[in-house]
Amino acid sequence: MTLTPPDPSRPERTALLLHVGFHKTATTWMQKLLFTAAHNYAQVSDHTEVFKHVVQPHGFHFNPAPMRDILNDRIAELDQGITPVISSEILSGHPFMGGHESDVFAERLHQIAPQARILISIRAQMRIIPSVYTQYVLRGGTMGPAQFFDGTDTPGYFGFTPKHFEYDHLVNCYQQLFGAENVYVQTQESLQVDMALAAQNLAGFAGNTNFSGLSTAAQRVHAASYPEHALPVLRRINHIQSSTLNPNPIIELGRSPQGLYRAAGFLLRRPPFSNLFGKRKPVYELVHKRFAGFYDDSNARLERLIDYPLDLSGYS
Numbered sequence: 001m002t003l004t005p006p007d008p009s010r011p012e013r014t015a016l017l018l019h020v021g022f023h024k025t026a027t028t029w030m031q032k033l034l035f036t037a038a039h040n041y042a043q044v045s046d047h048t049e050v051f052k053h054v055v056q057p058h059g060f061h062f063n064p065a066p067m068r069d070i071l072n073d074r075i076a077e078l079d080q081g082i083t084p085v086i087s088s089e090i091l092s093g094h095p096f097m098g099g100h101e102s103d104v105f106a107e108r109l110h111q112i113a114p115q116a117r118i119l120i121s122i123r124a125q126m127r128i129i130p131s132v133y134t135q136y137v138l139r140g141g142t143m144g145p146a147q148f149f150d151g152t153d154t155p156g157y158f159g160f161t162p163k164h165f166e167y168d169h170l171v172n173c174y175q176q177l178f179g180a181e182n183v184y185v186q187t188q189e190s191l192q193v194d195m196a197l198a199a200q201n202l203a204g205f206a207g208n209t210n211f212s213g214l215s216t217a218a219q220r221v222h223a224a225s226y227p228e229h230a231l232p233v234l235r236r237i238n239h240i241q242s243s244t245l246n247p248n249p250i251i252e253l254g255r256s257p258q259g260l261y262r263a264a265g266f267l268l269r270r271p272p273f274s275n276l277f278g279k280r281k282p283v284y285e286l287v288h289k290r291f292a293g294f295y296d297d298s299n300a301r302l303e304r305l306i307d308y309p310l311d312l313s314g315y316s
Contacts, residue, residue: 020118020174021120025089034214044074085206092170102164121185133145140243149162234264241260295315
C-alpha cells in the first residue's frame with residue numbers, strides 16, 4: 001500500500017482549546033472579541049450546550065458521548081489551521097455557590113475531549129471578589145456584602161466561600177488530568193498591561209499559528225459596570241423587581257437589571273451623587289479587611305505549578 005505524503009500547505013488540525021473561567025476575568029471580552037474568525041478561532045459550542053451536556057446532568061446520568069459528537073462534527077467542518085474553542089466560565093463552578101463541582105466538570109471534560117488544551121484565566125483575589133459581589137447584585141441578589149461573604153453553614157446548602165479563589169487547586173486538577181504542558185494560566189492583569197502580547201502568548205499556547213495580532217475592534221474595551229456606591233440602592237431595588245435570584249418578589253416593578261436599574265444608574269453615576277460618593281469603595285475595603293493574607297499560600301503554590309513567566313506581584 002502506498003501512503004500519500006502529507007500536504008505541507010495544509011497544517012494539522014489544532015487541538016481544541018477549553019477556556020473554563022474563572023468568572024470576572026475578561027471572559028466576555030474573550031468570547032465576543034478574541035475568540036473570533038478575525039483571530040483564526042472558531043467557537044464550537046456555547047454556554048447553553050455546555051450547561052446542557054456538561055454542567056447540568058446529574059452524576060448518575062452524565063454521558064460524554066453527546067457533547068463529544070457535537071464537537072467532532074463541528075471541528076470536522078472547520079478549515080485546517082483554525083483553532084476550535086469552547087469558552088464558558090460556568091465550567092469553573094458558580095462563585096455565588098462556592099464553585100462546587102468544578103473538579104467534577106474537569107473530569108467530565110477529560111472524558112469528552114482528553115486531548116484538549118486548557119486555558120484558566122485568573123485575577124487578583126482582592127479585585128475579583130468585589131466584582132463577583134457586583135455580579136450577584138446585578139443578578140437580583142439582596143444580601144449586603146458582609147452577609148454574602150459569610151456564606152452559609154446550613155447543611156445541604158452552598159453559598160460563597162473564599163476557597164473557590166485558591167486558584168492552585170483547579171490548576172493542579174487540570175494539570176493532573178490533561179498534563180501540565182497542556183494547561184495555561186492567564187492573568188487578567190496581563191491583558192491590562194499589554195493586551196497584544198497576552199493575546200499573542202495565548203495564541204502560541206493554543207497552536208494558533210495563523211494569529212496575526214488583535215483586530216481594531218478587540219482593542220476597544222469598554223467597562224460598563226455600576227459604581228460601588230450604587231450597589232446598596234440596586235440591591236434594594238431587587239426587592240421589587242423579578243430577577244434570576246429573586247423570580248417572585250412581593251411587588252414586581254420590572255426586571256433586574258433593567259427597568260429601575262437604568263434610572264438609578266443614570267442618577268448615581270452623575271453629580272451630585274458621583275461627587276459625594278464616587279470615591280467610596282465599601283465592598284473593596286471590606287474584602288481587603290476580611291481576606292488580607294488569606295491567599296498568600298495558595299498563590300505561592302500556584303507559582304510553583306507554573307514553569308513560564310506568570311506575574312502574580314499584585315496578588316498578595
